[in-house]
Structures are given as structure tokens and as C-alpha cells.
Amino acid sequence: MDDLDPTRPKWPQIAETLAERITGGQWKPARKITVPEIMAEFGVSKVTAGKVTAELRKRRLVRTEFGMGSFVTELEARGEQ
Structure with missing residues (x-):
């Protein structure tokens, strides 16, 4: 991925990208x-x-x-409805 800011650590940027996929509904629970x-x-x-x-x-x-790996949680497990 080319749009990572080279002046910041990669892992928090990637975590934010994946968090957006999860909270935005692009990645569904149990994925x-x-x-x-x-x-x-x-x-x-x-x-x-x-x-x-x-x-x-x-x-x-x-x-x-x-x-087994990591799996996207259900909304209720995140404290969301």
C-alpha cells in the first residue's frame, strides 16, 4: 500500500485502515x-x-x-448497536 505516511509507524496506520473497513461495514462480523x-x-x-x-x-x-486467526467481532461485542 503506497499511501502510508513514511514519517509515522506503519502499524497504527494499517490498524486504522482495517478499523475503517470493519466499522464501515466493508468487513462483516466473523470475517x-x-x-x-x-x-x-x-x-x-x-x-x-x-x-x-x-x-x-x-x-x-x-x-x-x-x-485459528482473528475474526471481526459482532457489533454487540464492540459495545455498538
Whole structure:
């Protein structure tokens, strides 16, 4: 992705992009989001992609199941209606 600001860390910018996809309804609840998917789309390392999923988890936008991946949460789980 070419529109990342090179003067800022990549992971918060990517997290914001994915958060917008989730809250905007582009990504529906239960959609799987994987570290390799983030790595491929944004050209980042596994560590950076992991920081992105951790931030989305902190915002309650995804839940992570060990060995399965991260999944977009239902609106109710995020505190939204």
C-alpha cells in the first residue's frame, strides 16, 4: 500500500485502515483476518502485522483464537448497536 505516511509507524496506520473497513461495514462480523493476509497486502513483517491485530483486538474490533486467526467481532461485542 503506497499511501502510508513514511514519517509515522506503519502499524497504527494499517490498524486504522482495517478499523475503517470493519466499522464501515466493508468487513462483516466473523470475517477472518490473518497475519499473512496483512503482511501480503501491506508489505510488512510478521511483527508489524501482529501489532496491527493486537491493536484491533484492543479496540474490540476483532477476537483472536489461538491457532485459528482473528475474526471481526459482532457489533454487540464492540459495545455498538
